[in-house]
Amino acid sequence: MDFQAYNKILICDDEVVNVRVDSVTIGYEFKIKYPSYRGVFLSCIEALDFYVDGRKLDKNTIIFYLNGKQFLLEELPELFKEYWFISDKATIRVIDPNGIAAGPHEVRVFMRHRVPYTGYFGEYLVLDSDESKTLTVSDQQEVSL
Amino acid sequence: MDFQAYNKILICDDEVVNVRVDSVTIGYEFKIKYPSYRGVFLSCIEALDFYVDGRKLDKNTIIFYLNGKQFLLEELPELFKEYWFISDKATIRVIDPNGIAAGPHEVRVFMRHRVPYTGYFGEYLVLDSDESKTLTVSDQQEVSL
Amino acid sequence: MKQHKIKLGVSLYSFSTEFISDQLDLEGVLKRANEMGYKGVEIVAAQMVPEYPYPSDEWLEYFAGLLKKYDLEPVCWSAYIDMGTRSDRDLTREEIIQCTVNDLIYAKKAGFPLVRTQHAISPEIFRAMISWCKRLDMKLAIEMHHPHHFDVPLWQEYFSVMRGEGKGVLGFVPDFSIFQYRPHQLFLNQAIELGFRSDRLAAVVDNHQTGVPKETAIESDFSAVEREITTEIYEKFNRPARVEQLQEYLDCIFYIHGKFYYLPDDRHDPCVPYEAILTTLRDGGYEGYIASEYEGHHFDADIDSVIQLQRYVAMNNRILNEQEA
Amino acid sequence: MKQHKIKLGVSLYSFSTEFISDQLDLEGVLKRANEMGYKGVEIVAAQMVPEYPYPSDEWLEYFAGLLKKYDLEPVCWSAYIDMGTRSDRDLTREEIIQCTVNDLIYAKKAGFPLVRTQHAISPEIFRAMISWCKRLDMKLAIEMHHPHHFDVPLWQEYFSVMRGEGKGVLGFVPDFSIFQYRPHQLFLNQAIELGFRSDRLAAVVDNHQTGVPKETAIESDFSAVEREITTEIYEKFNRPARVEQLQEYLDCIFYIHGKFYYLPDDRHDPCVPYEAILTTLRDGGYEGYIASEYEGHHFDADIDSVIQLQRYVAMNNRILNEQEA
Ligand SMILES: [Mn+2]
Ligand SMILES: [Mn+2]
Numbered sequence: 035m036d037f038q039a040y041n042k043i044l045i046c047d048d049e050v051v052n053v054r055v056d057s058v059t060i061g062y063e064f065k066i067k068y069p070s071y072r073g074v075f076l077s078c079i080e081a082l083d084f085y086v087d088g089r090k091l092d093k094n095t096i097i098f099y100l101n102g103k104q105f106l107l108e109e110l111p112e113l114f115k116e117y118w119f120i121s122d123k124a125t126i127r128v129i130d131p132n133g134i135a136a137g138p139h140e141v142r143v144f145m146r147h148r149v150p151y152t153g154y155f156g157e158y159l160v161l162d163s164d165e166s167k168t169l170t171v172s173d174q175q176e177v178s179l
Numbered sequence: 180m181d182f183q184a185y186n187k188i189l190i191c192d193d194e195v196v197n198v199r200v201d202s203v204t205i206g207y208e209f210k211i212k213y214p215s216y217r218g219v220f221l222s223c224i225e226a227l228d229f230y231v232d233g234r235k236l237d238k239n240t241i242i243f244y245l246n247g248k249q250f251l252l253e254e255l256p257e258l259f260k261e262y263w264f265i266s267d268k269a270t271i272r273v274i275d276p277n278g279i280a281a282g283p284h285e286v287r288v289f290m291r292h293r294v295p296y297t298g299y300f301g302e303y304l305v306l307d308s309d310e311s312k313t314l315t316v317s318d319q320q321e322v323s324l
Numbered sequence: 325m326k327q328h329k330i331k332l333g334v335s336l337y338s339f340s341t342e343f344i345s346d347q348l349d350l351e352g353v354l355k356r357a358n359e360m361g362y363k364g365v366e367i368v369a370a371q372m373v374p375e376y377p378y379p380s381d382e383w384l385e386y387f388a389g390l391l392k393k394y395d396l397e398p399v400c401w402s403a404y405i406d407m408g409t410r411s412d413r414d415l416t417r418e419e420i421i422q423c424t425v426n427d428l429i430y431a432k433k434a435g436f437p438l439v440r441t442q443h444a445i446s447p448e449i450f451r452a453m454i455s456w457c458k459r460l461d462m463k464l465a466i467e468m469h470h471p472h473h474f475d476v477p478l479w480q481e482y483f484s485v486m487r488g489e490g491k492g493v494l495g496f497v498p499d500f501s502i503f504q505y506r507p508h509q510l511f512l513n514q515a516i517e518l519g520f521r522s523d524r525l526a527a528v529v530d531n532h533q534t535g536v537p538k539e540t541a542i543e544s545d546f547s548a549v550e551r552e553i554t555t556e557i558y559e560k561f562n563r564p565a566r567v568e569q570l571q572e573y574l575d576c577i578f579y580i581h582g583k584f585y586y587l588p589d590d591r592h593d594p595c596v597p598y599e600a601i602l603t604t605l606r607d608g609g610y611e612g613y614i615a616s617e618y619e620g621h622h623f624d625a626d627i628d629s630v631i632q633l634q635r636y637v638a639m640n641n642r643i644l645n646e647q648e649a
Numbered sequence: 650m651k652q653h654k655i656k657l658g659v660s661l662y663s664f665s666t667e668f669i670s671d672q673l674d675l676e677g678v679l680k681r682a683n684e685m686g687y688k689g690v691e692i693v694a695a696q697m698v699p700e701y702p703y704p705s706d707e708w709l710e711y712f713a714g715l716l717k718k719y720d721l722e723p724v725c726w727s728a729y730i731d732m733g734t735r736s737d738r739d740l741t742r743e744e745i746i747q748c749t750v751n752d753l754i755y756a757k758k759a760g761f762p763l764v765r766t767q768h769a770i771s772p773e774i775f776r777a778m779i780s781w782c783k784r785l786d787m788k789l790a791i792e793m794h795h796p797h798h799f800d801v802p803l804w805q806e807y808f809s810v811m812r813g814e815g816k817g818v819l820g821f822v823p824d825f826s827i828f829q830y831r832p833h834q835l836f837l838n839q840a841i842e843l844g845f846r847s848d849r850l851a852a853v854v855d856n857h858q859t860g861v862p863k864e865t866a867i868e869s870d871f872s873a874v875e876r877e878i879t880t881e882i883y884e885k886f887n888r889p890a891r892v893e894q895l896q897e898y899l900d901c902i903f904y905i906h907g908k909f910y911y912l913p914d915d916r917h918d919p920c921v922p923y924e925a926i927l928t929t930l931r932d933g934g935y936e937g938y939i940a941s942e943y944e945g946h947h948f949d950a951d952i953d954s955v956i957q958l959q960r961y962v963a964m965n966n967r968i969l970n971e972q973e974a
Pocket of ligand 1: 467469499581583617
């Protein structure tokens with residue numbers, strides 16, 4: 035049951051923000067952190083799913099922003115040279131021309147991740163971090179990365 | 180015969196520098212640039228060999244520094260999210276407790292690299308950039324990345 | 325004096341020699357373009373955008389400010405489809421969409437109305453970009469570059485998209501490399517430098533021009549290098565595109581790459597049929613930009629790009645303003 | 650009052666709760682360590698070094714300055730062997746060497762004389778580090794952490810390297826997790842929160858302690874969660890290490906992790922046999938640091954680390970100074 039307390043930091047309290055290019059809405063975004071006491075390379079992420087208001091998001095509509103770069107979710111397991119520092123927030127952008135409506139939304143994040151130093155007798159410890167949080171949408175300000 | 184003129188920028192004119200940690204010599208380093216008019220991801224590098232004074236260097240003694248990170252030569256073909264901007268110099272550090280002696284040294288770099296947009300009819304253009312340059316060793320100053 | 329509405333712009337790529345040798349930085353290149361009298365500019369993002377492929381909003385704003393400062397008009401943001409980026413496989417549909425949407429957004433933020441993309445985008449994804457283009461009020465155009473040409477089947481698919489659902493937002497950018505019919509001077513110089521005997525090289529170029537088959541052009545005493553370069557000449561300058569085809573697809577042309585490699589004077593390009601091309605475009609009523617696209621830097625880093633561009637502008641103006649079709 | 654030369658330091662990892670919740674940044678953590686009266690500190694580089702795994706010389710200098718500012722002594726730079734970093738394979742020999750040499754260099758630049766590494770380094774690479782350690786005047790020590798223990802065959806190989814060619818530069822860091830014999834309070838709280846009925850949990854803990862087999866301890870009405878946690882208790886707290894073994898390998902101990910999870914008071918740890926451990930070390934003549942290594946943050950983010958550390962220091966001092974072996 036080690037590591038369980040870190041799951042609480044997975045979803046950041048930051049507001050959900052609609053993303054616009056000039057006045058054109060292209061999606062919305064929120065922030066997550068790596069649920070551990072230490073950083074790892076992104077390749078330790080074995081699965082990452084997002085749900086908003088109970089609906090699972092299509093992985094092809096999601097862009098993962100970290101270290102000034104963009105990644106598709108399918109690329110994460112291959113990124114063995116992209117370090118996720120424990121204090122850094124990743125931005126999860128959901129491409130959706132409708133953006134997200136004002137008010138509270140339930141965001142759920144499921145991350146399966148490998149603890150890379152744990153193979154004492156062969157097998158690595160693989161953790162499931164599954165958290166939900168109600169986030170508020172900020173008042174539709176113009177923000178983009 | 181396109182691209183040939185860019186090979187001239189492969190080896191930078193910067194001096195070769197001995198690298199020390201406190202007073203302990205751990206190796207030496209010099210700089211290279213990507214031989215093209217545009218940047219690419221490091222995964223476009225198919226082979227990279229170094230020769231100093233005619234002797235081919237053991238790839239396990241070489242560290243490739245770019246974007247504030249270290250890479251082993253064997254990792255380069257896998258780095259499809261690490262961009263090499265055309266103006267950025269990569270530092271090639273050779274681990275060698277003897278460092279390099281003062282004076283001129285002939286540095287040769289062989290890079291085989293794929294031009295990633297050229298597959299007009301299937302095959303990508305793969306270029307061999309093979310350059311040599313006589314570089315001077317700076318006066319053994321204390322420098323490290 | 326002929327009437328026409330063709331505008332001459334410049335691809336900043338023409339200053340590659342100066343940029344990659346650190347003689348000019350991006351601002352220096354823009355300043356030079358302005359000093360030369362250019363107004364419309366194209367940027368090859370993968371070349372001159374330091375944070376590419378993920379430029380920040382701050383950088384894009386800074387760049388838009390630079391364009392204003394040097395009184396330049398953003399005309400074309402050039403993107404690649406770097407299909408062969410990975411060692412293990414080609415880019416996927418999702419990856420191509422991601423980078424193309426990114427470029428549309430970056431271009432818009434920097435003030436460019438048009439993104440140049442490439443042949444590998446595929447008709448399906450090209451079509452999928454229509455809604456993005458419409459929402460963002462952006463245009464997207466595929467460059468037709470040698471060795472592609474009008475008769476490549478893929479292009480017939482692209483034209484049907486451009487003329488169908490993509491009308492007005494999807495188009496193409498012909499690059500005059502498709503019309504090049506003989507090796508340019510810098511190519512020949514390089515061949516000689518690599519060991520091609522100059523009399524033999526001249527004979528090969530002559531044989532190629534007059535239709536002598538490659539097998540005959542390769543003489544029995546040719547070295548490996550001579551054989552290889554002779555093959556390259558025969559394969560590369562096979563003149564697949566006909567200038568009349570420009571007229572036929574004029575409705576799909578959003579922008580043009582005025583490709584050239586070396587101009588010995590300010591009147592005539594010995595390798596690309598500029599007279600026929602420009603009068604065809606003019607008399608066909610083309611009203612957009614032709615970008616001066618100097619590419620000699622692929623072959624020789626000692627050529628002064630400014631002089632080449634000056635000759636290019638003079639040649640274009642002469643042909644456009646004076647020459648009968 | 651017993652005489653001894655054991656020093657109590659702190660692993661900054663003990664402040665994980667405050668650090669990961671942004672209540673304290675690195676400087677705040679160092680300030681807190683100093684305020685608590687600690688002198689010697691350990692840093693887990695992958696946790697608190699923002700540019701890790703490639704910190705710049707500038708950052709390392711800045712960090713050395715911070716240590717000086719808060720009058721702290723750099724004792725141990727903790728590195729991992731992240732063998733399972735990649736999805737497709739384990740790290741190679743070259744990759745392990747690269748990261749280990751890096752950590753030796755970073756540690757030295759920041760002023761640390763010792764690097765903590767991990768079990769996966771392999772005897773061959775551990776041995777290969779001797780020349781690096783000697784040249785850099787650095788020590789390297791493998792942490793022995795639960796579920797490893799002295800009798801794991803790999804460790805017998807490590808000890809022979811430490812006592813052979815590696816003597817003086819290669820050693821080990823016992824972590825007291827190897828001696829933990831029953832679940833700590835935060836573990837039990839978490840089990841109850843997950844649905845383990847508290848009376849049944851108490852019975853399981855009791856059964857485990859008194860040697861009742863797992864099969865008997867698992868009652869027929871246990872839920873899946875209760876079965877799973879019972880199995881975890883039986884597998885995890887199987888007490889493989891004997892405290893006397895510390896004495897046997899004392900010559901190889903460079904540093905110690907005083908692991909604890911939750912102290913209900915400042916006198917006694919109910920889960921780790923501190924009385925036996927500390928008197929054994931003291932009477933065996935251990936003269937190095939024991940790092941206070943609070944790890945309750947794995948289970949509960951609402952525990953005040955400072956109070957836990959204060960209790961820990963008091964308990965250690967009481968045992969070391971007063972207790973007979
Ligand atoms: Mn072009
Ligand atoms: Mn420990």
